[in-house]
Amino acid sequence: MREQSILRIVGKLLIPYILLFALYVQFHGDYGPGGGFQAGVIFAAGLILYGLIFGVNAARQVAPPLTMETLAALGVLLYAGTGVVAMLNGGTFLDYSALQGTHQQVVDQQVDLDEHHEGDEESTGQAEHHGFLPQGQHLGILVVELGVGLTVAAVMILIFFSFASRERVL
Amino acid sequence: MSQILGLYNYWVVICLMMIGFYIVIARGNLVKKVIGLNIFQISVFLLYITMGKVEGGTTPIKPASKFKTGAVEEFEVFSNPLPSVLMLTAIVVGVATTSLALALIVRIREAYGTVEEDEILAADQETQC
């Protein structure tokens, strides 16, 4: 009984920070170690910890299996969808530099560079960045990592529910 | 001697791989085999990551030059990021394989009543005869 209350209190204190850390790892994958996969696993670990301490039914209320199945498919759709959107904008599949307006602008810029090529001109080859939203590669990587994180978290939680709610056959 | 100093990490990883391999082929319990497979997989990851290390190099993360606070040194030699990327994908595939193998073991247990390899083979042969 005592151990139950220790687990419950410590769990209630720690689990919000675990989930917050997972979100931090997800969105700072560009600037430090991290990324979609690590964030998905940590998020799922937080929810699995909740399920282990408070029971599978409580965890099922927080993360309904139907929602998890939808999120898993949504993650893959997001990733492949980014590639298709890049194709619709004129680039090749998963060409993120085509996500900043049309690709033809970028190519025209590049062809001008090549025609007046001196060898010392510095250029980043990307269009001017206006506004605070990430452009091109940054936007592509952000969306793609979000898709990976969603899928991984949802699949891990689904596997937990499958294993934990199975009854033992004697 | 320099060969030993230069190659000892590969030899240690090969030992670990062989221990995992031994568990897979020499133990009869299916869950033990999956544990051995996991040890083998982790050793393979370690093999690739040791190949990516460059002496005097640092983590392949470029320091943000806007946040320099004076005492940050300029790193010029980075370790190779490519084995890390390949092993990230390999870890994902490894956990997918492990989860499917364990789900299969649960179903085998429910169908045969045991997870020992020789008992399962004996039960199969009985139903065939």
Place this chain on the structure above:
Amino acid sequence: MSEVVVYNVIVIFLLVLLLGTAITVARMRDLWAAVMLTGIYSFLGASWMMLLDAPDVAFTEAAVGAGIATFLMLGTLALTSRKAKEPNRAALVPLAVVVVTGAALVYGTFDMPHYGDPQAPVHQHVAPEYLNDSVPHVHHGKAEVKVGLEASAQGREVSLEISQSAEVSKVDVPNIVTAVLASYRGYDTLGETVVIFTAGIGVLLLLRGRRRQRVGEAPA
């Protein structure tokens, strides 16, 4: 100089612990303890990966190996049995196979580059281009066609010039591992996501039904 000595001492300590843990897992009959030791093994492996300048992989290995894999195996143990049966015959043939394979692999390592060698082939071809954020052999639009037509006429020099100035797909992300994973090798990561999704579907198909609460219901 003392930093290098301390580093090597820590690495050797970790390697000894890794070997000891693996051998103990091989000899153990109690599966619960074996699963715990596997979690410790993957955590020690993650520590060694940290020392080898791969924090992303160490991070992932610690979370997956010591977290997800341990919990999956414990869940399986709860649904099956906790102890393994004593092997009733001496395992000499597997031991011989393992020793022969290990000897062949060690014989193969004599051709490999030494640990930490900056001139190793793995550091030569594609990795410097990823590290410098330049475009590895891929160009976009008309520039690529020009390179293709002129390269055969004027040789390799033309293609080198254009690749250095035409940085169209420069990925301006400080974490090079994420840049390679999500942008340069984004197609592989799409495959990896589909793999994990397929694993989830597979586990759902295998373990659907037979819930604990509804005892009277037939299993799916």
